Amino acid sequence: MKLDLRHGRVEMNHGSGGRAMAELIEQLFAKALSNDYLAQGDDGAVLPAMSGRLVMSTDSHVVSPLFFPGGDIGSLAVHGTVNDVAVMGAKPLYLAASFILEEGFPLADLQRIVESMARAAAAADVLVVTGDTKVVEKGKGDGVFITTTSVGVARDGVELSGNRARPGDKILLSGTIGDHGMAILSQREGLSFKAPIVSDSAPLNGLIECMLDSGAQLRALRDPTRGGLATTLNELATQSGVGMRLDEAAIPVKPVVAAACEFLGLDPAYLANEGKLIAICAPADAEPLLNAMRRHPFGREAAIVGEVVEDRHRFVQMTTPMGGRRILDWLSGEPLPRIC
Amino acid sequence: MKYIDEFRDGALARQLAAAIAAEVMGGRPYRFMEFCGGHTHTISRYGLTDLLPDAIRMIHGPGCPVCVLPIGRIDQAIRLALEQRVILCSYGDCLRVPASGGLSLLKAKAQGADVRIVYAVTDALELARRNPDRQVVFLAIGFETTTPPTAVAVRQAEAEGLANFSLLCNHVLTPPAMHAILDHPAGTRLDGFVGPAHVSTVIGSRPYEPFAREYGKPVVIAGFEPLDVLQAILMLVRQTNSGRAEVENEFVRAVTPEGNRKAQALMDEVFELRDSFEWRGLGTLPRSALKLRPRFAALDAEARFGVEYVAVPDNKACECGAILRGEKRPAECRIFGSACTPDHPVGACMVSAEGACAAHYTYGRFRSV
Ligand code: SF4
Numbered sequence: 001m002k003l004d005l006r007h008g009r010v011e012m013n014h015g016s017g018g019r020a021m022a023e024l025i026e027q028l029f030a031k032a033l034s035n036d037y038l039a040q041g042d043d044g045a046v047l048p049a050m051s052g053r054l055v056m057s058t059d060s061h062v063v064s065p066l067f068f069p070g071g072d073i074g075s076l077a078v079h080g081t082v083n084d085v086a087v088m089g090a091k092p093l094y095l096a097a098s099f100i101l102e103e104g105f106p107l108a109d110l111q112r113i114v115e116s117m118a119r120a121a122a123a124a125d126v127l128v129v130t131g132d133t134k135v136v137e138k139g140k141g142d143g144v145f146i147t148t149t150s151v152g153v154a155r156d157g158v159e160l161s162g163n164r165a166r167p168g169d170k171i172l173l174s175g176t177i178g179d180h181g182m183a184i185l186s187q188r189e190g191l192s193f194k195a196p197i198v199s200d201s202a203p204l205n206g207l208i209e210c211m212l213d214s215g216a217q218l219r220a221l222r223d224p225t226r227g228g229l230a231t232t233l234n235e236l237a238t239q240s241g242v243g244m245r246l247d248e249a250a251i252p253v254k255p256v257v258a259a260a261c262e263f264l265g266l267d268p269a270y271l272a273n274e275g276k277l278i279a280i281c282a283p284a285d286a287e288p289l290l291n292a293m294r295r296h297p298f299g300r301e302a303a304i305v306g307e308v309v310e311d312r313h314r315f316v317q318m319t320t321p322m323g324g325r326r327i328l329d330w331l332s333g334e335p336l337p338r339i340c
Numbered sequence: 341m342k343y344i345d346e347f348r349d350g351a352l353a354r355q356l357a358a359a360i361a362a363e364v365m366g367g368r369p370y371r372f373m374e375f376c377g378g379h380t381h382t383i384s385r386y387g388l389t390d391l392l393p394d395a396i397r398m399i400h401g402p403g404c405p406v407c408v409l410p411i412g413r414i415d416q417a418i419r420l421a422l423e424q425r426v427i428l429c430s431y432g433d434c435l436r437v438p439a440s441g442g443l444s445l446l447k448a449k450a451q452g453a454d455v456r457i458v459y460a461v462t463d464a465l466e467l468a469r470r471n472p473d474r475q476v477v478f479l480a481i482g483f484e485t486t487t488p489p490t491a492v493a494v495r496q497a498e499a500e501g502l503a504n505f506s507l508l509c510n511h512v513l514t515p516p517a518m519h520a521i522l523d524h525p526a527g528t529r530l531d532g533f534v535g536p537a538h539v540s541t542v543i544g545s546r547p548y549e550p551f552a553r554e555y556g557k558p559v560v561i562a563g564f565e566p567l568d569v570l571q572a573i574l575m576l577v578r579q580t581n582s583g584r585a586e587v588e589n590e591f592v593r594a595v596t597p598e599g600n601r602k603a604q605a606l607m608d609e610v611f612e613l614r615d616s617f618e619w620r621g622l623g624t625l626p627r628s629a630l631k632l633r634p635r636f637a638a639l640d641a642e643a644r645f646g647v648e649y650v651a652v653p654d655n656k657a658c659e660c661g662a663i664l665r666g667e668k669r670p671a672e673c674r675i676f677g678s679a680c681t682p683d684h685p686v687g688a689c690m691v692s693a694e695g696a697c698a699a700h701y702t703y704g705r706f707r708s709v
Binding site: 322 | 348349350353354357384385386387388389390391566681682683701702703704705706709
């Protein structure tokens, strides 16, 4: 039977393993995501032999709303996992995607999500090679949850880890912070601005390749997603047993995001990003690395924002535009709503 | 954003800091209290103490709504939520304030109480409209800034005949708290106050006259932006140096001598003075808080559900009282940063971003390690 992709809805039997499920997979998922491995139609994808160290990462996506300016849960599910593999200095190759669908979810929306996922995967140059679909009763999910797992191959000789930051190292940021978090929050709070705030959701593997090609001595790369810049820097400082000093005025923030933060009483340093990375590199390589980043479309607004210092308390400190000092602490207090 | 940037200009800040440094007279200390938690937050968030000469010490005041609420008040709200099964709603910070028996409203929620965060009292009204078969209680807290919106909501509830809505009223007043600070026997010596920003937009600058006239303390009302605070400190230094004690207004863009008459009339229509009210740290102060006028008595949750206020002492290790009176600094509390952190607050001053302990922990603890 042909699925009614215009008015149809997800039904319990779409997850039952029977014919309805086969139709859904064939007419919706396989159609959008088609590639030879997926087309094998077996329980698992058999992939060609890979040489080098493998990097693997997984991430669940529960963002609400499912569609937001600059992306949707489909593209986000690709970018989130691809970026986690890429920041390890690896080239992401394959993705597995697992969908939890809520009964009654419009098939048209599902199609939009899967097609967006296909476009994101193509842009990031990865293949979705295997997947799974489950359906839960109405009220037991929130439309769609997507878990993706990515596998990639690490570049030879590249060793990146959050424990490698050393005093004197420079801290770089690939662009403006808080765009994704505020895009989601402004949708939810029903805030409207002259120009809509657009999520920065993007694949970072291309930018990272350029950074690796530059030959800069990179210590660590990390994408500051949940918890934002502040949380990620604190993680890195703790892992490496160092402190950090940032220059608040050097941290790029879009004026509209800054204004929205002001209005909602939020700090952009704690808002999620889905297309930004933090790089820590040897001091002498900071300028060439910055130039390499700025040549890539996803690094055009890159900046050197601070340096690693010795500090047994592992404080991330910043000099404010006023000239005073303060800590940029771990996120605490109320958890923010579901943003990724 | 333009408007805000004007008050955060780094070059201007350095100019003001230089002016302050130039005016400070050698050999004498200056002890100023910023009454409001909003100012405490600004000072910590922008690291303003780094811009001030050592001779100037900023002392955090009690102007943090959740900080001054004693444990017994939160206990009342928890009893309503757990025993009377009402929908208890309040502002986010209130939910994390530690109460008796290791509870907080958030922990009561985990035990099954229906506790909701609202961003404005109007959200509480909406909850009442949407849940006609449930009792909805709004835990109202705050100084004169949040009182007018509560007054509007009370009138609205009365007009709509929203019989399932009521108020646990904990609105407090600024001037009595300032009196209490100055009158406290063990009180800290002060040379002046950075006066409230938003509170003063409502009550005006006049209510501070007695502090200048009778106590000889300069008061400079200031906005919450970093340049406002620095400008106010400069004005305080100048008053101190010339031996003046006046009420000055740095926040002229929002504050007038009379304040907002409409808001005052509204408050007066809905609320009257309580004979006395217990504050955390400041003790029981006469005529320092508000209750609903008899005309609105039906909306009073304390009466509706018969929840009496029972005074409960603070945790023994907690120094919140001394901190709220300006006698101690956060780092002088034995459990600051160890047993008491923003993630696991023991005292109320560690809860809100405006609390002295939370502000020091979050932004400034590198200074005291
Ligand atoms: S550190 Fe905690 S317990 Fe100590 S005074 Fe501050 S809030 Fe109270």
